Amino acid sequence: MTTPSPLPAIQPSQSDISVLTTRFPEKINPDSRSGYSGWVVDKTQLLAFASALRDELGYDYLSSVTAVDYLPQDQIEVVYHAYKTTGGPGIVFKVQVPRASEVEIPSLVSVYPGAELQEREAWDLFGVKFTGHPDLRRILMWEGFAGHPLRKDWHEPYFEEDAKPLKSRWPEGHPVKAESRNKYGDNIAYPDGFEPQNKTFDPEKALYDALQRNSPDELGLSTDRIILNMGPQHPSTHGVFRIAVLLDGEKVINLKPVMGYLHRNHEKIGERNTFIMNIPYTDRLDYLSSMSNNFGYALAVEKLMNVKPPERAEFIRVIMAEMTRISNHLMAIGALLNDLGAYFTPMLYSLEERELILDIFEAVAGSRMMCNYFRFGGVSRDLPEGALQKIKDLAFERLPRKMDEIERFLSENEIIRSRGIGQGVLTAENAIRFSAAGPLLRASGIPYDIRRAEPYSIYDRFEFDVAVRQNGDIYDRLMVRFEEIRQSIRIIQQAVKKMPEGPVMALKPMYQVRVPPGESYGRVEGPKGELGFYIVSNGKPNPWRYHVRAPSFINLTAFGPMCIGQKVADVVAVLGSIDIVLGEVDR
């Protein structure tokens, strides 16, 4: 093990700083808290600052928007991470406002439309009102829910204690059932004086109003429009996703994604857990690709802890992440074909290969889907005997052959071509504006891949091409995934050849890791796109803030604009081509 040098914090280049500070004197200041980086922007200058950032400095891609509730400092902070799609490090900027039951901050949707869903999330969970937001409704909880759950002083019905390990469980261990601690004996709580008998509840009204708004009748005729709800129980929505569509005949006039049906409070639970307890929870985010979720979280915490995993662990991580990408894309291709009407047969081809990859995961990590394999400073255990040979057989023999076969079946298929080519187009410009990530972005002609743009782990040592297609339609998204599988196979082939011997953990295995105070944003190129973890530590065993920048969730920002003007049957195909997983959309 070598002593690692401190990793560079996110810092814009020197020339950028001078432009920013001269333009807004006194209004922007470097964040001077220890362990923090970036800029604190005055909220009156936020819009001007963001416009300058985008138009003059080229930070055209808003990766993440989230809020942090600094209860001891009596402050709410909204944190933005912006990047350049040409590559390189990003910039962090923040807006701080005093804490109140509702705080107001100007919305950035007019500058970065990709902020739309993320700002709604911050409103829902933190009570940050974004003035100027076109459609500020609750997104994960329902309209009418009491409170903003991620506020630090908001306690859920089963609340026991602020931080784990809970005193009732450890060290003595006298657990009390959560049901017996709640006066209703159930996971519910109502405001004081609440009497359900005298109330009517209509959580849907706001949605239907939003759907009708800004949808003018082009011809000025009073034609009948139909609101169609697809989901949450619908075979094409890949889970419990709901789409509300306003239709004129078969044409989509407006479309709103409705989510939150699988909102299982990942972030609230994550802020109570100790750092290491969150790893199994990250498995359940995007449950098709648990290994790469582990990767992103491990990176973010390792940045704070300033540890570097040993060589062998890095290779194992890369191999596992790329295998995850292959299995995820196989599933995505199968599901897209399902949505196009080829009922389950292509899926069977995909699942056959996926099972072989899951076998390796089971051998390596002990579980097929929820691998829980990464640790801070390495991986939990070394590859078992024979696993490497299995990986080699897959990467050199079986997968390339099978991918040729599947691609031969699909890429020239008449139905796929006629339903895919030219449908659901997302232009390159829009893809950046809506913060689309991953295959969705690359199919629109933007060769942006974090493995290349800002290499993490040891990705700078491998030879691979960034898969990119130019048209941004459903067919291109399918073909980008094929290409990415091939590139992943290439990376695995190189990695197994170069893999060194040695330890797989840089640190001693420990029950609780010590994480110095500060913030960090770790991002990886997950199979669905840029997966980021924003973590704030205050030196205690639990993260103060734990936020997931979920690619499936943010990719849905572009879903509505892609579908407007299409036929209703294409909505299903477009959704299939975005490739969402509800565990990650709703968290």
Add this chain to the structure above:
Amino acid sequence: MDTNEPNASGVDIPPEMQGQVAITSLDKVYNWGRSASVWPMMFGLACCAIEMICAAASRYDIARFGMEVMRPSPRQSDLMIVSGTVTKKMMPIIVRLYNQMPEPKYVLAMGACASGGGPFKEGYNVVSGVDKFVPVDVYVPGCPPTPQALLNGLMKIQEKIRGESIKGSRWYQKGGDMAEIPVPLLGPDLIDLRKAADLKTGEKV
């Protein structure tokens, strides 16, 4: 099931008629047919749904049990596999789907979340198990249960079906307990209408 099994009434069949005639009870042959054609609802909630798909794929092949016909409509399905975390926002829909299923109907709670909240139990939007609202026949543990575990759970459902009797089954009785489960409301929190009268007092219900 052995194909000779329906022919187990104990009545002697003359040798020349064996293979052409079977004497059995109505219950037995009826349940035999039902248990070998349980149609699950195509209804995936979370991670467990992926393992459910795997159970339907070639390696585990749910079709061996006559269950490969996944119906997207509750009106055509016999079995609801609750495959994943049940959230408060989803609960009204699950109850509505359950009400829409024709009887006889069965519910299988797949995985830790559906059985009791699982790792997400403490969450503010999570219902501690689907059995708080709909009756569950079989619980399958695991997070997520492997396809083998799911198949085992489905075989338990089959076992249960085979043990039922037309005479005793609730849904063939006059005045049986056929009432629909009231669909919960989404107010400031989830409102279970069966308990709504007690909410006012805030007493333990």
